[in-house]
Amino acid sequence: MNEVIGELLPLAVGVAISPVPIMAAILMLLAPRAGGTSAGFLLGWVAGIAVATGVFTALAGVGFGDSDEPSAAVSWVKIGLGVLLLLLAARQWRARPKPGTAAALPGWMSAMDSFTLPKAAGLGFVLSAVNPKNLLMCVAAGTAIGSGGLSGGGDVVAVAVFTALAASSVAVPVLAYAVARDRLRGPLDGLKQWLQAHNAAVMSVLLLVIGTVLIGKGIGGL
Template structure:
């Protein structure tokens, strides 16, 4: 189980450090309907992560299994392909970073957060975690690692829980902290939002590059 945990930890961190959902959560916490919308968003974020990793863990069960030390060429090829896709996304993020002094362009849906309902917050959280291309690639990679790791059912459950907790932590922590201490968190959250807005592309480019290289290395090691 240790080797599988080592594989899924960087993937979970890759989802956790994604700036856009963190920015969205902060904007919801600074909106008039902060409590309901942010909790809905957090629930959708958790559901999206769980659905993606569980689905691909189940699908990976069709990959030929052997002893833990046996080569796993099919899983290796999948990891190499996923790693290459993440490298391409890293290049795209780096090339799309704003020029120095320019105001970064943010998704248009963020302008509607002030009027968003808890239900729409839930849907948005699900879409950003489960169907976002970058997160989906990492969810696929985590599912393949867990499903092809020759784990017992209990170990699979623990792996999915560990992955979900880490991947969801950066959205969960500000939401819980804000609801627990609203007046004291407003200033720090606004400062964090501004930093993430201006460094979104750079953070994601570096993150995707590192995870892509790790995945390719793991894939090569599976032969």
């Protein structure tokens, strides 16, 4: 279990510090219906991570569980995922705004003032389970769990730990806002502006580091 959790930590951090969902959560907290939309987004975000990771945990368990050399197969999967993350890192770096140019918000972020709880939950699920960058990290996490030789209960615990860590960056501001909303509006607005300006750079560095780690682990397992 400890070895599997160790592999999950950098992947969970990668999902957790992804700027886009944090920005989305902050925008919902600054919207007129902050309580309902932010809670819905958090529920969708947690569900998406848990579902995506659980599905690939099950697939990895079936695909590698009866193999004579599961470590080699898993290692090649990690190398492939690492290469994809490096490609995404290069794409993010090229997409960063030029100095002095304001980063534009995606169109769906501009429409958050009118979001209902179901729409917010759906957005949270899509960003966590379908967004390519997060999906690749959930695939890597599911592969690590499913090929880790854990029991069924151990797999569930590992998925839960990964989900809790990966969702923490969205959960913390949502829960903190519910407790002290008046004091958090200013800091949240400042954080939103910083993330908007540095989104591409943060994501490119993040994907570069995690992609390199996955490739290193894959090569080490061959």
